[in-house]
Amino acid sequence: MIIPMLFSVVYLLACFWVAAKAKHRKVGSQRAFHIAVLLTPLVALIVVLSSAKKLETHLQFFRCKRCGYEYSEKHASCPACAKEGLKIYVNESIKPEVVLR
C-alpha cells in the first residue's frame, strides 16, 4: 500500500519539476505539466528540452523618492533632481522585475 502512494508522490513531483523547467521555454509550464501527467515526465522532459527558449527581456525600474521620476537604468543619483541642483540617491527598485515577452 505504501509503495504505490510513494510512487504517485514521486511521479507528481517529477511532473512539477518538468513544469518548472518549461517556464522559460515556448512550450510553457502548464502544457508541459499536462504532457508529464499524461505521457510520463520523461516524455515531457524531452518535449521541454527540444522546445525553443522564449525571448525575454528583463527590465528593472527605479523611482526617485523625491520627484517620482522613473527610469529603467540605475543611476547613482536622480538625473531630474540633479538639474535642480539636488543630489538624491536612488538605489531601490520599485518593482522587482518586469518581463517582456
Ligand SMILES: [Zn+2]
Ligand atoms: Zn528625483
